[in-house]
Every structure is written in structure tokens, then in C-alpha cells.
Amino acid sequence: MSNAETAGIRPPWRLLLDYVRPHRWTLLAGAVLSLVTGATGLLLPLVARGLIEDLSHDRAISGALLTLTGLVVANAAVGALGSYVLRRTAESVVLGARRALSSYLLRLRIPAVDRSEPGDLMARVTSDTTLLREVTTDSLVGLGTGGLTLAATVVMMALVDPVLLGVTLAVILVAGAILGVIVPRINRASRQAQDAVGVMGASLERVLGALRTVKASGAEPREEETLHAAAEESWRQSVRAAKWSAAAGNTAGLAMQSAFITVLAVGGARVATGAIGVGTLVAFLLYVFYLMAPIQQVVGAITQYQTGAAALGRIQEALALPAEPAARPAPLPSPAAEPASLSFTDVRFRYADDLPYVHHGVTFDVPARGMTAFVGPSGAGKTTVFSLIERFYDPESGTISLDGRALADWELPLLRSSIGYVEQDAPVLSGSLRANLLLGNPEADDDTVRRVLKTTRLDGLADRLPQGLETRVGHRGTKLSGGERQRVAIARALLRRPRLLLLDEATSQLDAVNEAALRDTVADVARTTTVLVVAHRLSTVTTADRIVVMDSGRVRAVGTHRELVTGDPLYAELAATQFLATAE
């Protein structure tokens, strides 16, 4: 992703706090329970000492034994509860991040999707969010509890001997400076490791999405190399992060040992001069010893946070991609809704600033009802007309209006609920035929589905499939023919009762039966709805009420088949070649 897109992103910990905030009280409860477990753990040796003393003085031990047993059980129970609460909270943070990110990805604007790798975006939702689990428990709780213990110990040390505290802090400060150099390296390595996981996701998605072509091309070894290279890069960077994390942990340990020795030397000298007593020195040394655990905990939390920060950074990048505004889905048009009219006025459009214009001032009008066919050489900009109507992209200048109202003034869900869109390659989604049909209108009743299946000449197919409408037809399911896929896509669009149907006809050849079925279906629909077809077949255009001939991003003629065959040389040529194999 470009720097421009990542610019203005908040620091990762702010995003982490956003995700943690709804769970702050449970997190606090978990931390308190952990602290209580630690504190009761500290009591155990004292009770054990009492028990041994009772034993040696021949006193009854039942009371002490009971207390000890009670404490051990309570300690285990509180400990288990504490770790459960913390783990649960961490999972809730991961859930929150996954929900937010997946909702956001569904709202991404199409140009952002054009520029992204779906596999990498997927890795951000699945793999990166998982890393927040450890950050929440280890980092936040570690930093909280470790920091608290650290502060309490430092206060105690200040009370015992401020001079020796100064010596201790000086040694810790040197270690802190070394850590300041190490920590960013952990962050960088973690980031690169996660990026490599993203590259793996993208490569996997690319290969699995076209596995037949990959196999047919004998490209498995090369694709394998790419995948392995990404996996190895992730390994290399994770090992680098592990190396720096280990160095950070040992720096902390070394600092504490150095502090111990320095305090021993300086404290010894102070005892010799009579500045402090031996008891004070021993007490202070004990505190230095106590300091070790919380310091290790805090350093562990900081290093652990680096991995989380890298993941948070990647999540933030995805959240910074341009998205459509969040809006509630609009109701579908009522069965009695009138068909829509459409107009393009001097529309100029290009897919990106560094790409040539695809539309150089496109103008046409489509009245309500009837069928309008768009024809023209490949690359003329026909499919782009549909993408602009759906507002997948916005034109640079000019106006597109539906029912006389500029698209920009429509609420996006309402606009899209008025339109049915059948893509050129008519994707069939993983799942049953019913799920595919009801994608855009899950509430459609059986009667409506049956009626639409009849209109789209699919009733025979539903009867023929082994489990009828419940047959899996999508990914790895029963294969549908090209014509059937197109008609399933049309049926899916019709179930939304569109006021405007956009049909991007498949370029592939269909057999005569399928072609006739498709033509009759479209003609039927055009009686009650406004239908726009990007036509690749002569049989489609001959039934059209009007034909818009496009060439190089401009409308060069509008008319009926009969008018255009004689009136427009390009159309005459396209018609003569049955629109097949045309290229600019």
C-alpha cells in the first residue's frame, strides 16, 4: 500500500485501546485476579512455616493444615479464574477486531479492491488479528501488573536508601538505552514477518483461484517456489524478531545482575563509612532481587507489544483504504414499482489518474421499460457504463442520472436496491443453488422463486439436479454450463425485483438452446423492467428496442438494428461478423 494511503494513521496503541475499551472492566478483573493469585502465593510459605513450627513444638496442626489446604485450593481456583477471564477478554478483543475489519472490507470501494491483493487482505483479518490475543493478555496485563509491582518496589527502595536507589536506576537506565535500540528492530522484523504472511495469502489465493490453469500450464513448481519463498521470508523475519526479543530479555536480566553487583559494591562502601547499617544493605539487596520479576515482565510486555504493533499497523492500513459509507440496507423495490429511466450526459472517466480515459464524454438516454443493447469493439467502454451506474466508480465529470436524479444524490443502498446486475462471467458463489438465487433477497418465498426459475428457463435444471435447489453448485459443487450460470445470475438479479436490469452478456459461445433461452428470458423481463445489455451476440441485438453503438469511449450511434445496419458502418461490420472476435 502506498505511503499516501498509510499517512495520517494513528499510532497502533490507540487502535488497540479502541478494541480493548469495551472490555476494560473484565480485563481489569482478570488482572486483579492474577495479582491476588500472586499475593496468596506469597502467603503460602508463611503458613507452611507456621505448620512446621507447630509440628516441631508438638502442637496440633489441624488448624494450620486446614488454612494451608484452603489457601492452596483458593489460590488454584482464583488463578484459574483469572487466566480464564484474561484469555476470554483477549479472545473478545480479537473478535472485536475481526468484526470491525471484516465489516470494513465488505464496504471497500472497488478502486481500493482493484489495487489490493485479496489474499493479503484476508491475512489481515485472520492472521494479524490473532496476534492481538497475546498483546492484550501479555502486554497490557504484563505492563499493568509488572508496572504496578515495579513502582511499589521502587517506592520501598526509596524509603530504604535513596542513594542506592539512584545507583540502581542508573544501571537500569543504561539497560533502557540498549533496549531502545533493540525494540524497534523487533517491531521491524515482526512487521516484515507479517507482511510475508500476507504475501503468502495473496500467492495462495492466486494459485487456488486458478488451479486448473496452473496445473494445465505445468506451473506448480514455480508457484511452489513463490509460496515457499514467502513462507521462508516469514520464518527468517520471525527468527530475527526472536533473536532481538531474546537479546532484550537477557539485557534486562544482565541489568538486574549488574545492579545487584553495583549495589553490593556501593552499599558495602556506604556500610564501611557508616552511612548505612548492614541491615539496610541486606533489605535493599532483597528489593533489588524483588525488582527482577516485574522488570522481566515489563520488558516481556514491551517486546511482545512489538509483534502486536506490527499486526495493528497492518490492520490500520486496511482500515485506511477508501470505503463506502456505512449505511443500512435499503428495502427492495415494491412489486408495483415503475421501471427506471437512465441518462448519461458528457461522462468522462478513467480508472486511475495515471491511466488513459475510458469514457471521453459519453452521452445517451434510456427511457423506462424496454431493452437497450450496447455494442462495440472490445475495450470500447461498455462494461464500464455498468460499473458507473452501480457507482463502483465515479466519473471525473459529466452526470449520470437515474429517474432524472443524479446518482451522487442517491443513497447508495437505495440506488443499488433499484438495480439488478449480472456480471459478464456470472459468478456462482460457493453454496447451494437456493443460496445463490437468494443472495440478493433472502426473504423471497418459494412461489416467487418458482416463478423466476420459470422466467429464466431454469425450472428444468432445478428438477434435474440431484438435490434440487439444495444441490451445491458453487465452488467444487456441481458444475453449471455457461448459459446456466448466466441464467442463475439473471434469476438472482430478478429476485430483487430490479427497476433497472444490467446484463453483461458472456462473450463465450452458447449452444443454440441456451442462447434462445437467454434471449427469450431477457425479452420477457424487458416487458416490465428497463433492461440494459452489453451484447455480444447478434440474436440479442435484433430483439433490442434500441442499440447504443460505442467506440473508443464514445457513443457513435443510437438506433434500431434495421436503422444502424444501413446507417452506421461500424455497426454494419459488427453485425456482419455476428459481433464475434471483434477487437480494436
Ligand SMILES: Nc1ncnc2c1ncn2[C@@H]1O[C@H](COP(=O)(O)OP(=O)(O)OP(=O)(O)O)[C@@H](O)[C@H]1O
Ligand atoms: N478495473 C479496471 N482498471 C483499469 N482499467 C480497466 C478496468 N476495467 C476495465 N479497464 C479498461 O477500460 C477499458 C474499457 O473496458 P470495458 O470493460 O468497459 O470494455 P468493454 O467495451 O466492455 O469490452 P469487452 O467487450 O471486451 O467486455 C479497457 O481498455 C480496459 O482495459
